[in-house]
Amino acid sequence: MIKNYLKIAWRSIKSDKLFTFIKVGGFAMGIAACLLIALFIKDELSYDQQYENKDRIYRVVLQGFMDGEIKKSVHFQLPFADALQSDFPEIEKAGKINMSELFGAGKRGLRLTGESQNNFEDGFVFANQNILEILEITLVQGNTKEALLQPDNIVISKSKADKYFPEGNALGKSIVLDNNTSRPYTITGVMPDFPKKSHLQFNFLLPIEDTNMSWTNQNYFTYVLVDENASIPALEKKMFSIMENYIIPAQLAYGRDPAFIQVLKTVEYKLQPIADIHLRSDLAMGDGLKHGDIRFVWLFGAIAGFILLLACINFINLSTAKSANRAKEVGMRKTVGAYKNNLVAQFLTESVLYSLISFLLGLMLAWVLLPTFNEIAAKSILFPWEVWWFVPLMASSALFIGIIAGMYPAFYLSSFRPVNVLKGSLSVGSKSGNLRSGLVVFQFAASVILIIGTLIIYKQMDYILHKELGYDKDQVVILEGANILGNKSESFKAQLLQLPQVQAVTKSDYLPIDGAKRNGNTFKKVGEGIEDRGIPAQFWRVDYDYIKTLGVKVKEGRDFSREIASDSINSMIINAKMAQDLGYENPIGKYINNGRDWTIVGVVQDFHFKSLKEDISALTLVVANNDLGAISVKLKSDNIGGGLAAIEAIWNKNVPNQAFAYSFLDQKFTQMHEDVQRMGKIFNSFALFAILVACLGLFALSAFMVEQRKKEISIRLVLGAPFKSIYKLLTLDFLKLIVIAILIAIPIGWYMMNRWLEDFAYKVDIGWEIFLSAGGIAMAVAVATISYQSIGAALIKPLKSLRTE
Amino acid sequence: MLLQLNNIFKWVNSGGQRIFLLKDINLTVAEGEFISVMGPSGSGKSTLLNVIGMLDNFDEGEYSFLNEPVHTLKEKNRANLYKQYIGFVFQSYHLLDDLTVKENLEMPLLYKKVGSSERKSLVADTLDRFNIVGKKDLFPSQLSGGQQQLVGIARALISSPKLILADEPTGNLNSKQGEEIMELFKQLNNEGVTIIQVTHSEKNATYGSRTINLLDGRQINALNG
Known part of the structure; x- marks a missing residue:
């Protein structure tokens, strides 16, 4: 019997290739997305599990x-x-x-x-x-x-x-x-x-x-x-x-x-x-380690669940959509002696077969996409083929999902009464119209939420990467390991300044990027209240050319100068935030103390020296002769390559025993926000997946609807209905559902993305245009998908569907 | 006696009115009969056939099939009864498009859990008997209408039913094909199969041993045999 079921299932898979392709393809995509996310989550959750005493x-x-x-x-x-x-x-x-x-x-x-x-x-x-x-x-x-x-x-x-x-x-x-x-x-x-x-x-x-x-x-x-x-x-x-x-x-x-x-x-x-x-450390701890984020684990888990749910819904919808064609078969089989459980078994077999094929395809798809995914997620996840439970788990999941997804169509189809379907009086599927509309709304609301998320993440990324930072990160080369120069560094700097391609050079280990040196101190105002518990601020040792090289603007007072002898002894430049924290209207000439006294000679505009997730905090700069290992070179805008070659030549002359290595400040800045960018990319790819799956679902449903109304459409056509009216008839119903979905999705998307943005000290506003474009995209995709079916339906030859009567 | 219908009524309620589909039908069918049911469109021919075939329920009256009181049976037992004793032939053949001729024939046997070797021999016999051995691996769409109906009849007969119910078996066929099918019915009847057919054609009705005429759900000039 089972052989017979399989044979029939295989024939029905073969007999409608497009339909099978959509059904299996959509399901496989859902499975692949789910699998990739599951692997990602498993990877994130498996940090620091290797210790024998990990609980202690x-x-x-x-x-x-x-x-x-x-x-x-x-x-x-x-x-x-x-x-x-x-x-x-x-x-x-x-x-x-x-x-x-x-x-x-x-x-x-x-x-x-x-x-x-x-x-x-x-x-x-x-x-x-x-x-x-x-x-x-x-x-x-x-x-x-x-x-x-x-x-x-x-x-x-x-x-x-x-x-x-x-x-x-x-x-x-x-x-x-x-x-x-x-x-x-x-x-x-x-x-x-x-x-x-x-x-x-x-x-x-x-x-x-x-x-x-x-x-x-x-x-x-x-x-x-x-x-x-x-x-x-x-x-x-x-x-x-x-x-x-x-x-x-x-x-x-x-x-x-x-x-x-x-x-x-x-x-x-x-x-x-x-x-x-790894997953549960606050950024506020400032441990400087690369972390994951448990919230992303949850978020991705939810997306994976969503996609799988969408794929299952599609699977069910596609199966019932075809039920009009299968109804005759059910009637026939019953009249020649099939029992209801025979038919249930037959349809479940079919569904499990679909599911197995989808799983195989999904596995292959995930396997093919894994390297790309690894690249995006900066992971090195491997397919756990060798883990003993992986293959059995996949097989039993396929079986389980196949049965679950096949359950509704199986019982639905096998309950047809033969006399009804053979007489042709059964209008298949009209009873559960509400359920089906609900599923469409659910699918599209989920997709619109993901689109909103995608747009906002993209906008925030763009904002961060192009924000006015308060310093000029472009064309600044950082020479790696320049502390090797030791006491030769001053002459090295002088040689670099001779180069026509070089605009400015500075020496300091303190740079406005992650991984550069940091030094937190506490300052007191000299000669004022003793009750004051001190103002925390960064205390950076730099050289005379630092402000010039990084293009930081001096707001009040002056930059450091070699002409003024006291600058190398007790002059200090602070940022605007420090001036504010000190509470000085006019800080120039005031003294502050962190163990020794400093005279404030200038105030620079605030510049972002930390990730944009954090506020700009107080900062002080002094001229020093230690901590000056890292050398940063500002190049003139034309001919970066030539500039680099010239710097390398000078490096090799001064440091023959260490290879020349460099990085660009703007690259380092981008790296600093890599995590956000990476999460954005992962989110976007899975949003795309979900939208694709939802579209397949809509395609299926419009196919279903057309199937159901073929006779009605034929009669209308025979009576002289123009193409346009048929098209409108079929499309409008769905568009109503899409509009409802959009209306549901907007507040949820707004809430979710607001929560996400809370993480950033500097963030974009969520404007109406985001919701407009998210809704517009969903609508356009939906119209395109439905139109394929509606146009097809409006062009059918009425005689064909009426002839059987 | 194969079956007996006593005062069968079937109706639908429409807008407060009761519309009778079958009204006071009395019919006794003996084994070996070949009955033709005739009447204009909407007279209840197909409904009567469906009631006899137990595909459809009736509202009042008594129906006994092989001395089983059908009207008191549960749906499931009723289904068992028709699956065992009745074969159906349809106007539009109702073959499964995805299955070959051989597989279509095999299907009823599978549901009856007939063993593999017996199944094979039964299918082979039937193919032989209907002269369609050469067509056994073709799909329905590759056959002419007459050939499809031939397969339909063969399928109805393969599990050796006591009764064949045929709803306008020649309605979709041209006259020559129709004649062949009727000849086949005649021959089957001679071999002892009881047949009830619904037909529009006087000529086809003459193949039967007697005719029942229906009008608006009533028997006219009923001959209770």
């Missing part, structure tokens, strides 16, 4: 209420971890990591002792021995127990070991960092590369060199391994004793005013499970 590893977070908002921080004092370990028996181990570039983490020039060629490497970090143990880093070479105990130890990753020591043994080899031959490091361990799905990604672990045991400097991420029986909330509460016993006394001794101490008394310590760090 936490990152410490400080949470306080300040200036009316919750502030979080993950930076702690050098002695913090040690105090945790000694004061709380529940904490088995506490480790610390310093990722700050101020200390020399990040990028460094590296070479083997005895060689001359420097290599520019990234991923340097300072960590203590406990980190190796907490993060379960088992060295592939070297002794895990003592690899980071001595100040000249260095642990390198397997891939870097393979790069520098292809013959195999890296252990005990000596390396030099940043030309500092007086202080070589000895490789004491080779660690496996950090898994791709780890929130931490390092290549070189250095022992902590910092010896400043002060309780007032915060530079260390602190990770703890907690005893399995410990109560986390209780431990979090107990941890406040660190604040009471160490930090507050130290701050009082430092001379902090009572207001600040009051704030400290309200903060809380929290323990963040290591597996939560």
Whole structure:
């Protein structure tokens, strides 16, 4: 029997190729989209799952209420971890990591002792021995127990070991960092590369060199391994004793005013499970790591569900749409002896067969699209063929969805009474018109919401990438690893300025992009109220040409000048936000103090030195002679290539032992907003998917409607109805539904996108034109889809559909 | 006696009025009869056939088929009854377009759960008997109307029903094809199959052993045999 069912199903699939194509194609697209999203979500959720003790590893977070908002921080004092370990028996181990570039983490020039060629490497970090143990880093070479105990130890990753020591043994080899031959490091361990799905990604672990045991400097991420029986909330509460016993006394001794101490008394310590760090970290923590976002995981999950639902709805609609043709078959089969359950089984078999084919196609489609998807999502997801449950899961899903989607048509069709269908008196499907209209409205509302989302994301992206930033990011080349120049940097700069292609050159590690150096300080107004608890601001060390090179506008006062001797001693330029925070109407000539006094000589216009998700905060600039490693060159607009070549020639003359590497400021800026762009692209592609699927659904429904009304149309045509009136008759009904869908979608889309935009400090307005164009697009697509059927219907030969009577 | 209808009424209510489709039909059919039902359009011929075939219900009266009181049976048992004993032949053949001749013939047997080897031999016999062996792998659309109706009749007969109900079996055929089909019915009747046919044609009616005339749902000059 089943063979017979399959044969019939196969014949019916073959007999109407266009219909089958739409039915299977739409379903396959839905499945492919769903599968890709599922893989994406699975990938996002699988970060930091590799630790044996993952339920016991936490990152410490400080949470306080300040200036009316919750502030979080993950930076702690050098002695913090040690105090945790000694004061709380529940904490088995506490480790610390310093990722700050101020200390020399990040990028460094590296070479083997005895060689001359420097290599520019990234991923340097300072960590203590406990980190190796907490993060379960088992060295592939070297002794895990003592690899980071001595100040000249260095642990390198397997891939870097393979790069520098292809013959195999890296252990005990000596390396030099940043030309500092007086202080070589000895490789004491080779660690496996950090898994791709780890929130931490390092290549070189250095022992902590910092010896400043002060309780007032915060530079260390602190990770703890907690005893399995410990109560986390209780431990979090107990941890406040660190604040009471160490930090507050130290701050009082430092001379902090009572207001600040009051704030400290309200903060809380929290323990963040290591597996939560990737997806559930606030931007406000400022940990500088690349994160996922749990909200996007939910959003994409919802989209995947939507698309699958749309595809299933289509599947059902297409099956019932064809029921007029199948009704005769049902009647016939019943008269020759078929029972209802025979027919149900037959239609379910057919539906499962469709579903299996769709799944196969969907799998193939997803497999073909995966590389593109990986590129867009910056992932390296692989198809989990080798996972034992993958193929059975797909097969059983196909079976399940096939049965679910086939259920309605199967029972609907098999319930036809033979005498009715054979007599031709049954108008098929007229009963469930409301359900079907509801499904159309649902599908199109979902599509319109996605279109609105797409348009707003696009508009916001465009806004960010073209916003007036307050500085000129174009044609600025950043020379990577220029700190290698050391004391030659001033003459190097002079040589660059000789080049006709170069407009300006500046030296400073502080740049308005992610990954550049940052240095938060607290300032007090000199000679005013002692109650003031200090104004936090960035404190950047720059050179005389910084403002000129970046094209920042001086609003009041003046730029730094080499002619004025005091500029290299105690002159300071602040941004407008700092002036506002200080509360100075006219800040020029005022003094502020962060341990030493500075005279304000100028105010620059605010410029965006952080991601546009964040507000511009207070900033101060001083001329200094340290932190000037990075060199930025502003080129004249014509002939960038020539400019680069000329710079490279000068570089090679000055630094023969390190390759010339550069990046552009505008590229770095774009990278800074890559996550938004990426999410936008993913969102757009899946929105497109959903719209396509919905259109197929509409196509199916209009086909259904035409099928149903063929006789009516024929009679109208025979009676002399013009083409136009038939077309209108068939199209208007659907357009009404589309209008309802648009009206439903607009408030939902508005609400959702408003929530999304809340994330940005600088955002576009959601104007009416967005809704107009979203509605317009949906309408145009719908009209095009329906017209295909309506025109076909209006052109039928009436005799053909009336002849059977 | 194969079946007996006693005072069968069937009506629909339309706008407060009761319109009779069948009115007081009395009919006894013995095995081996060949009955023609005649009457103008709308006289209730097809309705009567559907009632006899148990495809349609009636509102009043008694119907016994092989001594089973059909009017008291549940829908399901009724369906079992007709599936076992009655074969249908339609004016527009109602073959399944997606199936070949052989598969169309096989279909009733599949639903009766006839075993594979028996099924094959029955299909082969039937193809042979109707002289359509050469057409067994063709689809209905590749056949002429007469040939399609031949397959329709063969399909109705394959599960050896006691009664064949034919609703204008020659209505879509030209006269020569029609004649051939009627000859076939005649021959089948001679072999012992009971046939009730609805027809418009006096000539076709003469193939039958007796004729029932209907007008507005009533029998006229009824001959209760």
